[in-house]
Amino acid sequence: MTRKRFENSSCAVARALSEVGDWWSLRIVLQAMYGTRRYVDFQRELGIARNILGDRLERLVTDGVLRKVDVGEHGCRYEYRLTDKGRDLFVVVEALRQWGERWTAGGDQPGPVVRDRVSSRPVAPLRV
Amino acid sequence: MTRKRFENSSCAVARALSEVGDWWSLRIVLQAMYGTRRYVDFQRELGIARNILGDRLERLVTDGVLRKVDVGEHGCRYEYRLTDKGRDLFVVVEALRQWGERWTAGGDQPGPVVRDRVSSRPVAPLRV
DNA sequence: GAAATCTGGTTTCAATATGCAACCAAACTT
């Protein structure tokens, strides 16, 4: 049976999850925030299967989270760049990072510290 | 092939997603935040298949996001309650809600406003 | 200028996950 979808739910969380709630999408977005833009680089750095990557990139593009930019002169090089909508997912990713940092058994190494680009101070914990 | 897992990734986001990054877990957590605690209620309100629900609840319990409380006198009634770890996911859920509210085509109705329990003011947008 | 390589995919196949409905057993209600 087809996986259930929630695009039209009245719940904003459900709608958000129906765009980026699957196993790979947020990781692709995170990788994009790290600066990755090319198909092959996503593939290599995430270790995702190529067909799945193609499918996810396509969906993220149709959902307006990424846009596919034709770079290179004769139409054979493309880049997937975050849109404003995609960049806005940073809060979500950062919330996940803080939660993971706090509650999941980290690997041995502490992981990179996310810093403000201007002040270069580590970002403050998110609060509600 | 088995779905890829990231429990031991050095990336906190990947570790977080390996606990709550699947299609249903965050929705179950959200529902729990709304007050749902019983198997049947989760099932009815989410419309999730019962076997999947059982599997997810079990995993969330082993991961320490929920705990299963034996309520009722002769061990036939249970409740699944959020732990501190689970409650801490509120920031993630709220970030998703704000993103969904802003970027996804809502249903017609505006959806509930999340308010501070003490001040009863709507919560401020999350920022980093 | 031919061969190899890089890029961005698509196809095929096996294994796994999901959804649905039916079934089950212990407790509780009527």
Added chain:
DNA sequence: AAGTTTGGTTGCATATTGAAACCAGATTTC
């Protein structure tokens, strides 16, 4: 005593995933 509620489990059909092979155009290397 019979039926209902709760919390599942099982079996089956379909979807999704992952791995690897394949492919074609552009670019680089020899």
